[in-house]
Amino acid sequence: MTLAALGDDRAFAELVRRRQSTVRGLLRKLCRDATLADDLAQETFVQAWRTLSQLRSAAAFGGWLKQVAVRVWLQHARRAKLPLDPLDDADDVQAADMTGGIDLNRALEKLKPAQRLCVVLSYGEGLSHGEIADATGWPLGTVKSHVARGGARLREWLKP
Amino acid sequence: MSDDLNHLFAEEPSPADDETFVTRVSGRIAWNKRVLMVVPMAAFAVLLLAIWATWPMAYQLSGNAVAATVVMAVSLREFATSQIGMLAIAVLLLTGALWLWLYERVRRG
Numbered sequence: 001m002t003l004a005a006l007g008d009d010r011a012f013a014e015l016v017r018r019r020q021s022t023v024r025g026l027l028r029k030l031c032r033d034a035t036l037a038d039d040l041a042q043e044t045f046v047q048a049w050r051t052l053s054q055l056r057s058a059a060a061f062g063g064w065l066k067q068v069a070v071r072v073w074l075q076h077a078r079r080a081k082l083p084l085d086p087l088d089d090a091d092d093v094q095a096a097d098m099t100g101g102i103d104l105n106r107a108l109e110k111l112k113p114a115q116r117l118c119v120v121l122s123y124g125e126g127l128s129h130g131e132i133a134d135a136t137g138w139p140l141g142t143v144k145s146h147v148a149r150g151g152a153r154l155r156e157w158l159k160p
Numbered sequence: 161m162s163d164d165l166n167h168l169f170a171e172e173p174s175p176a177d178d179e180t181f182v183t184r185v186s187g188r189i190a191w192n193k194r195v196l197m198v199v200p201m202a203a204f205a206v207l208l209l210a211i212w213a214t215w216p217m218a219y220q221l222s223g224n225a226v227a228a229t230v231v232m233a234v235s236l237r238e239f240a241t242s243q244i245g246m247l248a249i250a251v252l253l254l255t256g257a258l259w260l261w262l263y264e265r266v267r268r269g
Contacts, residue, residue, distance in 0.1 A: 034175075155165065
């Protein structure tokens, strides 16, 4: 970690080697397209390389890297004009079409992007509501609402 | 209540480690480093080129700029040493001191 922060390319490559699975896994749950997810994962590591000197403690690297990945995904979502209004928590019409027997990835695709992000970070990555609010910059109440509603929808859609 | 979803997420397989991914990230970082090095050098080269291409004008412009700075400094010094200049500076300093004193009084209530 220290060597990588000092600009050692081989040390940073080792960090990429060890953490790639986590970052790619997180972004694949957020994106529908695995190629796009891998591209965003590469961008995550490039942004991490640029800002590594800002990291205070080596122990916090894992959580910090997830925050960078979330920031990269949010940048992509804004560029792609995905509906990302964190206050828009209304039910959508697609919910009525969903019945049992679908897998987790397909169910995640059907969630609204903001809800999907909160659900993946909460249930998939084990982040607390406060940590999600920090990573996304959204109000804590909105995050709690997204996690609760998104979780309820997933349970409904995934029940056998 | 959330255990069922945690369990579902935990069952999802993570992508396998891929050396190509590491190579691609290293490549992008190397490209970023090159850009960070080349851009300032290119900007400097363009500046030199612009100076060379517009030499008589650039020479005159830089000469005028230096001369104008010197004239401004001399004028300021003369103003500061004149009677009206000293009076203006004294008024300015007194106003500043009064403002600071009042500000502190208001701040302390």
